Amino acid sequence: LSSPSASPPDLTLPTIFMLTLPFDEQSSNQTSSPFRTGWTSNQLVKLIKPEIDSVQEETLESRREDGFRDGDVAYLKRRGSQKKKLSHSRLDRVRLRRIEANARERNRMHGLNNALDSLRKVVPCYSKTQKLSKIETLRLAKNYIWALSEILSTGKRPDLFAFVQTLCKGLSQPTTNLVAGCLQLKAHSFISEPGAESLSLYSAYHHHPGPEAVGSSSAGISRSLRPFGSFCGPFEFLNDSPSPDGSSSLDTGTLSPPINFNRIFSLKHEEPIDYQSCHYGLRYCSISQGSSTDLGPYDIQLRGQFYQMQEELNKPFHN
DNA sequence: TAGGCCATCTGGTCCT
DNA sequence: AGGACCAGATGGCCTA
Numbered sequence: 001l002s003s004p005s006a007s008p009p010d011l012t013l014p015t016i017f018m019l020t021l022p023f024d025e026q027s028s029n030q031t032s033s034p035f036r037t038g039w040t041s042n043q044l045v046k047l048i049k050p051e052i053d054s055v056q057e058e059t060l061e062s063r064r065e066d067g068f069r070d071g072d073v074a075y076l077k078r079r080g081s082q083k084k085k086l087s088h089s090r091l092d093r094v095r096l097r098r099i100e101a102n103a104r105e106r107n108r109m110h111g112l113n114n115a116l117d118s119l120r121k122v123v124p125c126y127s128k129t130q131k132l133s134k135i136e137t138l139r140l141a142k143n144y145i146w147a148l149s150e151i152l153s154t155g156k157r158p159d160l161f162a163f164v165q166t167l168c169k170g171l172s173q174p175t176t177n178l179v180a181g182c183l184q185l186k187a188h189s190f191i192s193e194p195g196a197e198s199l200s201l202y203s204a205y206h207h208h209p210g211p212e213a214v215g216s217s218s219a220g221i222s223r224s225l226r227p228f229g230s231f232c233g234p235f236e237f238l239n240d241s242p243s244p245d246g247s248s249s250l251d252t253g254t255l256s257p258p259i260n261f262n263r264i265f266s267l268k269h270e271e272p273i274d275y276q277s278c279h280y281g282l283r284y285c286s287i288s289q290g291s292s293t294d295l296g297p298y299d300i301q302l303r304g305q306f307y308q309m310q311e312e313l314n315k316p317f318h319n
Numbered sequence: 320t321a322g323g324c325c326a327t328c329t330g331g332t333c334c335t
Numbered sequence: 336a337g338g339a340c341c342a343g344a345t346g347g348c349c350t351a
Contacts, residue, residue: 097337102328102339109326133324 076241081135124167125175125182 116134120126125143132140147166151158168176 055325098329101338105329105340106341113326135324 039205125179130174130178132178136171139170140167140175143169143171 119141120132120137121127123132123137123144125132125140143166147158147163150166164179168179171179
């Protein structure tokens, strides 16, 4: 193709390549380059194949004129090709649609990845250099939501160790180590008790006797490893509420947060809250004055405490 | 070198 | 007809 002597097919390749590249990455993104191996070995051949077919078509057509009849292998082959030839313009349209569909699919996946990047930034342990994998990001996000919901449900300062344990449920060992590592960066600011041992979260989580034991055994392990003594513990009720990993993984889980919106926001309200005002989740709930769904002072205070706690908990991770 | 992760292509299905 | 979504296939890159 790069040979100067090679005559370009009717469909100019540069045009096709430009179509297949994301609009904003047409010249810079190496991974989207049409010259990656997949393209040269597969797509390019496929793009050119119709041209080859066209040449074969002409050859077979001339052979037919030379006396090939129905039933001849060559003619059958020709008939097959003829079917394509009959819809040659349609074939071109199909090819073009396929190329456009590929571009759309690529953009769609880019959008999905962008959303995933956004998610990475709001879960603990965000790092530009060491990105969490997609699946680990989703798992961590699930655990994070669950853990924060637990905090909301109790309104108590959480046990940090249990908090991190909850975050690490179902995560791979490297990610667990990463989370623990993030924690230990500033562990001294949280672990006030002298002589606190290094966290062995993975072993704490991945060697306990199974999901059904999350309530008892896991919490037991948690207690046995806990460096905080009897310091508060919203996660104490791991004993009587399903853990984020009660289903063992994101893939199979039917997990829902441990409490619902009503329980969170109806402390002073008998009426359900306006869900629309929480369209983007807790972080983005607007507290609009004068609305019929105004939160009472207690709610605001609780929420303020929650944000404060959340901020504090996230410090070691986001740093 | 095997395995994990990822990007991309592709064909099928569903919906508008 | 065409777009969105999905899952399988494929190959590249990276790391233990």
